[in-house]
Amino acid sequence: MIIDSHCHLLHKNNEKSLDEIILNAKKNGVEKFLNIATCEDEFIPILKISDKNKNVFSTLGIHPHEANNMTSEIKNKITKLSSNKKVIGIGETGLDFYYENSNKENQIKSFIMHIEISQELGLPLVIHMRSAESETIDIIKTYYKKKEFSGVIHCFTGSTEFMQNLLPYNFFFSISGIVTFKNSTELRETVKMIPINKILVETDSPYLAPVPVRGRANEPAYITHTVEYVSKMFNLEYSDFSAITSDNFFNLFQRAS
């Protein structure tokens, strides 16, 4: 069984209907999905999908691009709605100083609010990080000292140093189709050094379709290309690598098991 640990089933760039996406995924051995919220408007529609579909789980959070909109009211809303048992994580949150669609200060404030929810509810964080390695590590270290929490660096593209700095904490690294891209040489070197029990896989669909379907609208079924690629990097059978990453998913997202 393969689990897509990060997809956006609601986003308008999806080209198929939800039922078609799920059916096509199942045909390819992709059996569970973590559907990720990025803004407040998605919370209720996302919960409806996971309430209806046994194998779809949800996260609730405000994407760093949207962090200018984060408020304490939304923080309370996330906390309250997370009593739904299909909500298994908080996010996506994090820091993106590459695009800086929201200003840095608001991104940091929002990230900290998500960490506080994670600590309060004992639910792992789904973290987006781009061009903000030292700030991300500093914040995680500071808040971890107050109370432990766990999480995943989704669509991991960070440095080896960043990855190794996070290993003492309860953090996982989710590998997307980017690892299959021709110019991802450095990323591949880093991925090889991640302990196998810390690896998850994801599509981030409808974005970032892997080679050989790069450029198309991505969907969970296409995770098979990434799984095939990374299993070879680790000299593992496809089925063994799938089983390991699924176990890792349940180790992190304990509400899903």
Ligand SMILES: [Zn+2]
């Ligand atoms: Zn995402």
